[in-house]
Amino acid sequence: MNNLKHYLSQVEEIFNHEVFLAEPRELYEPIDYTLRLGGKRIRPTLMLAANAMFGGSADCVRDAALGIETFHNFTLLHDDLMDRSPLRRGKPTVYTKWGDNTAILSGDTMYALAWRYFLRQPTPHLQQILNCFNETAIEVCEGQQKDMNFETLGLAKVNLDAYLDMIRQKTAVLLACALKIGALYAGAPKKEVDNLWNFGIHLGLAFQMQDDLLDGYGDTAVFGKKTGQDIRDNKISFLPIMALQLGDETRKNELLNLFATKDNMDEEEKVRRVMDIYNTVDLHSTVEKNINDEFQTAKKIFDSIDVPEDNKTPLRELMETLDGRKK
Amino acid sequence: MNNLKHYLSQVEEIFNHEVFLAEPRELYEPIDYTLRLGGKRIRPTLMLAANAMFGGSADCVRDAALGIETFHNFTLLHDDLMDRSPLRRGKPTVYTKWGDNTAILSGDTMYALAWRYFLRQPTPHLQQILNCFNETAIEVCEGQQKDMNFETLGLAKVNLDAYLDMIRQKTAVLLACALKIGALYAGAPKKEVDNLWNFGIHLGLAFQMQDDLLDGYGDTAVFGKKTGQDIRDNKISFLPIMALQLGDETRKNELLNLFATKDNMDEEEKVRRVMDIYNTVDLHSTVEKNINDEFQTAKKIFDSIDVPEDNKTPLRELMETLDGRKK
Numbered sequence: 028m029n030n031l032k033h034y035l036s037q038v039e040e041i042f043n044h045e046v047f048l049a050e051p052r053e054l055y056e057p058i059d060y061t062l063r064l065g066g067k068r069i070r071p072t073l074m075l076a077a078n079a080m081f082g083g084s085a086d087c088v089r090d091a092a093l094g095i096e097t098f099h100n101f102t103l104l105h106d107d108l109m110d111r112s113p114l115r116r117g118k119p120t121v122y123t124k125w126g127d128n129t130a131i132l133s134g135d136t137m138y139a140l141a142w143r144y145f146l147r148q149p150t151p152h153l154q155q156i157l158n159c160f161n162e163t164a165i166e167v168c169e170g171q172q173k174d175m176n177f178e179t180l181g182l183a184k185v186n187l188d189a190y191l192d193m194i195r196q197k198t199a200v201l202l203a204c205a206l207k208i209g210a211l212y213a214g215a216p217k218k219e220v221d222n223l224w225n226f227g228i229h230l231g232l233a234f235q236m237q238d239d240l241l242d243g244y245g246d247t248a249v250f251g252k253k254t255g256q257d258i259r260d261n262k263i264s265f266l267p268i269m270a271l272q273l274g275d276e277t278r279k280n281e282l283l284n285l286f287a288t289k290d291n292m293d294e295e296e297k298v299r300r301v302m303d304i305y306n307t308v309d310l311h312s313t314v315e316k317n318i319n320d321e322f323q324t325a326k327k328i329f330d331s332i333d334v335p336e337d338n339k340t341p342l343r344e345l346m347e348t349l350d351g352r353k354k
Numbered sequence: 355m356n357n358l359k360h361y362l363s364q365v366e367e368i369f370n371h372e373v374f375l376a377e378p379r380e381l382y383e384p385i386d387y388t389l390r391l392g393g394k395r396i397r398p399t400l401m402l403a404a405n406a407m408f409g410g411s412a413d414c415v416r417d418a419a420l421g422i423e424t425f426h427n428f429t430l431l432h433d434d435l436m437d438r439s440p441l442r443r444g445k446p447t448v449y450t451k452w453g454d455n456t457a458i459l460s461g462d463t464m465y466a467l468a469w470r471y472f473l474r475q476p477t478p479h480l481q482q483i484l485n486c487f488n489e490t491a492i493e494v495c496e497g498q499q500k501d502m503n504f505e506t507l508g509l510a511k512v513n514l515d516a517y518l519d520m521i522r523q524k525t526a527v528l529l530a531c532a533l534k535i536g537a538l539y540a541g542a543p544k545k546e547v548d549n550l551w552n553f554g555i556h557l558g559l560a561f562q563m564q565d566d567l568l569d570g571y572g573d574t575a576v577f578g579k580k581t582g583q584d585i586r587d588n589k590i591s592f593l594p595i596m597a598l599q600l601g602d603e604t605r606k607n608e609l610l611n612l613f614a615t616k617d618n619m620d621e622e623e624k625v626r627r628v629m630d631i632y633n634t635v636d637l638h639s640t641v642e643k644n645i646n647d648e649f650q651t652a653k654k655i656f657d658s659i660d661v662p663e664d665n666k667t668p669l670r671e672l673m674e675t676l677d678g679r680k681k
Contacts, residue, residue: 051500053502054496074444132499135495138465143489143492146481147451154473158473161469162470165466169378172378172381175380175455176380329547
C-alpha cells in the first residue's frame, strides 16, 4: 500500500496537469488563480485515500477529486467576498483583485465546473454519488448562513449545540462527503461507506475546532497568519463559546462585552483582554481535550472498518498529521 | 392533445404545490420570495410541452421543470445583484431587500436546489440530461461574463457576431436545454432531440432580440416597465449595434458619443436623442425583420420534426404567443 505522501503528490499532479484557463479570460483567470493558490488539498486527498482503501486506483477518482476541490474553493471564494476577507493563503482574494462581480460569477462558474468534473468520472454509482455531493453542497450553504446568523445574534445567544450543528454543516460534511464518494467509486459496501462518513464528520468537527484554537493559540511563524483575528472580528467560534461555559459571572460578562464592541476599543488591547480571560479559565487545555475526544471518536470508527490494516495506512497517517497540526 | 394553456396551468400547479421554505429561514425566505414572484415560466412550459410532444406525461418532468426554473431564477438573482437592478417583475430584488450577502448565498443555494430537483426525477437518461443541464449552466455563466465585458469594451468595439454569440449563451441555450431535456425524458430519438435544441436556439435568439426591441419600443402600459432603460444604462443591445450598421458617419458618431456618456447629460434628453437616431434609420422595422427571420428559421426546424401534427400544438401555440409578444 502507498503512504500518504504518495496520495498528496498524486493530488498535486492531478492539479498540475489540469487546464483551468479558457475563454472568456475575465471569467477563467480568477478560477485558475484560485485553484492554483494551493492549500492543503485535504478533500481530494481524503477521496483518493478512501478510494484506495477499498481497492480503487487513482483513475477511478481523478476527476471527482478535481470536482470536490473545485467546489470547496468555490465556497471559499464566495465566503471571502461575504466576509470581506482581504487575504486567502497569504494572497489577495478574488474580490479584492478583480471586484465583487467577478467573484460572484467566477464562483458560480466554479460550482458548475465541479459538476462537470463529477459528471465526466465514469461510475455505476453515479446517482448515489451525485446525490451525496449535492446534499452536501446544500448543507454547506446552510452552514454558512447559520454562521452569518451568529454574527447578528451575538455571542450571548449562541449555544454550544448550535455551534456544533453549524460547523458540522459548514466544514465536517464536506470532509465526510469526500471520503464517502471515494469509497463509492471503489464499490465499497454500504456499511463501510457509512462508517467512513461518520469518521469524516468527527474528523471534520475536530478539524474546525483546531482552526478555532489556532486562531487564538497558533504560533504565528508556523500558522502563517496573525493570531487573534477572530477576536478582532467578534467572530463566534469554539473558543468564546467554551470560555463562557468555564468562566464565572464576572468573566462571562466581560467576555460578552468584549465580543459586543464595535470600533470603540483598541484592537490589540481587546485581543489581550480576551486572551487573558481565556488563559484564566484554562481554555486551551479544555479545548484541546474536546478536540482530542473528537479525534478519538473518529479513530474508533475508523478502526472498526473491515479492510486489511495495510489499506488504512494513508488515512491513518492523514489523521495523525491533522491531529498534531500547527497550521 | 392538450393545448398550451393546459401546460401553463400545469406549471403553475407544480410551483403552487412545492414548498420552498426551510431552515434556516434567512436562507430560504429569499428563495421562496424569488420562486413565487411569477414570471412567464417559459422554460418549464417548454420542457413539459416538449416532453408531451414525444408522449411523456407531466410526472416524467415535474421535478426537472422545477429544476430548470429554479436555475433560471438563480441566474436572475445573481445578475440583478451584479447589475444593481432594483426591481424584478415590479418587486424589489433580493439584494435590495435582504442585502448582498443573502443574495449571494441564497443564489448559490438555489443552484444546488436545481440539482436536487434534477436528481430526484427518475430517468434512464440521467447522465445525458445532467450533462446537458450542466454544460448549459457553464454557457450561461460565460454569456453573462461576455455581457459584462461589453460594458468595459464600449459600443464601438462590440460587433454583431460577438453580440449574437453572447445572447446565444446568455439566453438561447437555456431555452434549448429546457426543450432538449423535456424530449430526453420522453425518450425522443436523437435526431429530433437535436432538432428541438436547434429550434430552441433560434427561438431564444428571437426572444432576446424582442426583449431588446421592447426596451426601446414597448408600450409602457403593456410592457410593465419604463422604456429606454438600456439607453439610460448605456447597455449594449441589439438596437444600438444594428443602428450603427444602418446610420451614416454623423449618426454613428453621435450614437457612439451618446452611449459613452456618464452622468453629464439629462437622462430623458439622452433617451430622446438616441430614439431620434433609431427612428431616422428606421431601426424598428430592420430589427423586426431580424426577429421575424429568427422565428422563421425556428419554425422551419420545428416543422421538420417527425411527430403527429397534433402533438405539436402546444409548442406551436407558444411560438405564436412569443412571436407577437408585447411584454
